[in-house]
Amino acid sequence: MLGSRYPDKAFEKAFAQYETFPSYLQVSLGVARDLSREPGYLTLVLDDPFEVDPGTRLPTLAFRVFHYDPTFSPPGKTAVTCFLPTPNFAFWADLRRDDPERYRAEKHRIAQAVIAVLERRLPGVRGEIEVTDVSTPATVLRYTGNWKGSMEGWLMTPDTGFSALPQTLSGLKHFAMVGQWAQPGGGLPSGLLTARAAIQAICRQDQVSFRPDAAAVGDE
Numbered sequence: 001m002l003g004s005r006y007p008d009k010a011f012e013k014a015f016a017q018y019e020t021f022p023s024y025l026q027v028s029l030g031v032a033r034d035l036s037r038e039p040g041y042l043t044l045v046l047d048d049p050f051e052v053d054p055g056t057r058l059p060t061l062a063f064r065v066f067h068y069d070p071t072f073s074p075p076g077k078t079a080v081t082c083f084l085p086t087p088n089f090a091f092w093a094d095l096r097r098d099d100p101e102r103y104r105a106e107k108h109r110i111a112q113a114v115i116a117v118l119e120r121r122l123p124g125v126r127g128e129i130e131v132t133d134v135s136t137p138a139t140v141l142r143y144t145g146n147w148k149g150s151m152e153g154w155l156m157t158p159d160t161g162f163s164a165l166p167q168t169l170s171g172l173k174h175f176a177m178v179g180q181w182a183q184p185g186g187g188l189p190s191g192l193l194t195a196r197a198a199i200q201a202i203c204r205q206d207q208v209s210f211r212p213d214a215a216a217v218g219d220e
């Protein structure tokens, strides 16, 4: 977004050397069955690992069964999702760009394999599926703009630790970066931690006090 105009050694190192959390596919199913007797989260162990894409084989498939909130589906029906992590972002992005027909065929293959696994747990479910949607790492990039379709930003490793990257860039005023790309470990906590530090720095600059507890009950 900044057009490489504000180079920074720490970010250059991160982009060259840091690993990212994987990307993922998600198969979402609208099932015309009340699955409220199933657990909310199901991990099914496979007889043979499932090949998601070149280099990604999963020994289990995990399903979320959204029966605990009536707003997720009409009465008597249930939304079910299956999340398939993959580090092979390039495979999906390239396939979508270069060979849309095979991209569609691969999405179909994944959906059918996931449904076959669910069918083992819930006999007859295949005939009750009214909606099927498959998102891939290419979809993640398209909707979120996240680099490599990563689900959570920089992976924390022994090399990176929890150390935050710089939040400002030399020569760029009125700018602070927060979120999963500003602190290894990513996820929601990185958003809160880095945003807190950024607001603290802005308060210091504006010479106003930083009081994160100001909104607490009885503190006004």
Ligand SMILES: Cc1cc2nc3c(=O)[nH]c(=O)nc-3n(C[C@H](O)[C@H](O)[C@H](O)COP(=O)(O)OP(=O)(O)OC[C@H]3O[C@@H](n4cnc5c(N)ncnc54)[C@H](O)[C@@H]3O)c2cc1C
Binding pocket: 143, 144, 145, 151, 152, 153, 178, 179, 180, 181, 186, 187, 188, 189, 191
């Ligand atoms: C399926 C899934 C499950 C997860 N589970 C967990 C969990 O259990 N625990 C956990 O801690 N974390 C989890 N995460 C990770 C967590 O959701 C993210 O790390 C976190 O939301 C990142 O926050 P962020 O503010 O850095 O970025 P985001 O929430 O991605 O916000 C970035 C925003 O910038 C917008 N944007 C992008 N490009 C542009 C542009 N060019 N112009 C304007 N706006 C733009 C995007 O639309 C988005 O709204 C999960 C992520 C996924 C995908």
